[in-house]
Amino acid sequence: MSATQFLFWFLSILALFSAIMMVVSKSPVHSVLWLIVVFFAISVHYVLLNAQFLAIVNLIVYAGAIMVLFLFVIMLMNLNAETEPLKNKWLKITGVIGGGALMLVLVAALKDADIRNRIAETNKGEIGLIHNLGMALFKEYVIPFEISSVLFLSAMVGTVVIGKKE
Amino acid sequence: MPIDNYIFLSLALFCIGIAGVLTRRNAIIIFMCIELMLNAVNLLLIAFSKMHHATAGAVNPDAGINGQIFVFFIMVVAAAEVSVGLAIIAMMYRNTHSVDINFLNRLKH
Incomplete structure (x- = not known):
């Protein structure tokens, strides 16, 4: 083995x-x-x-x-x-x-x-390896990558809105 | 390593997660079981990407890289999902003073 x-x-x-x-x-x-x-x-x-x-x-x-x-x-x-x-x-x-x-x-x-x-x-x-993944991420998948930043922003806003005391 | 080892390992992890969701009543532990299922899928995606690379890598050196990018985006979505989900659980705890999901049936009336 x-x-x-x-x-x-x-x-x-x-x-x-x-x-x-x-x-x-x-x-x-x-x-x-x-x-x-x-x-x-x-x-x-x-x-x-x-x-x-x-x-x-x-x-x-x-x-x-x-x-x-x-x-x-x-x-x-x-x-x-x-x-x-x-x-x-x-x-x-x-x-x-x-x-x-x-x-x-x-x-x-x-x-x-x-x-x-x-x-x-x-x-x-x-x-x-990070070199190849970074190349693919920023060449072919750059639009999903940017959209995911909007997703994070909305998740952050949502967390604050849900979590605050009304 | 043969691919079926990875298939059956991920399958077992996924089904443990399913059984945890069905048996536990604590909302936080149910949430953790969902994370376990996501990780089982990630492991299988990476194993499949390496399997595809093993056969098609001679022709196209980037074969299989899409699977790993996909895993990366699953992790991104999982991080956002966890932050919102834990906020919802915290709000539920503030209203009902419990994280037991059996108390959630009061949403009906």
Whole structure:
């Protein structure tokens, strides 16, 4: 087993375990911390696929900014207590069965797809480097890039309007 | 690395997110599960872009770069979405003093 394969399986198991722990842990703060572990594992997956720019962006935006925002809201509202009233056992069972059924259907649909023998190249390829991505972003995709700045502005205005006391 | 490993890994992460949305009642944790699903899709998009690059990269050295740009824009939209969503959750907490989504059925009357 090569180092790439070992890293792939290790990171996959880490990501799946942390995702399950995120869903089942009672305290919201623990959920946020497990989700940060998932994001780190996915970022290392990106490095493994040689998408280094997106790995760094994933770390900064998701594991940095968004998760800090979540932690901030949880601390601000003092939701640290393990409060989950109205425990309904059947609701949980149906939720797990629903997710499992979706997974079963998708696995059954995809296991015979003719894409199966293709290889996703790891540790090589230049397209994930910041030079090539920046060239594509500012040549072909410059209009969506500018529109996304308008999206951010409207999101900022919306957040302030929703969040202020009326 | 064969592409089906990535397909099934993303599938499992996505379905864990679905199960979390269906089982948990805390609005913040539901929101985090949605982020998990977005990340599963991002991982699959990058794996597919590298798969496309592996076959078409000899002809066109930029093959597959569109998938990575797409992931970049998904991250942009996700950041905007999180800021608005958390503002909505904060407002909901101020009105109902709870983030339990079962209390939201009072929107009906």
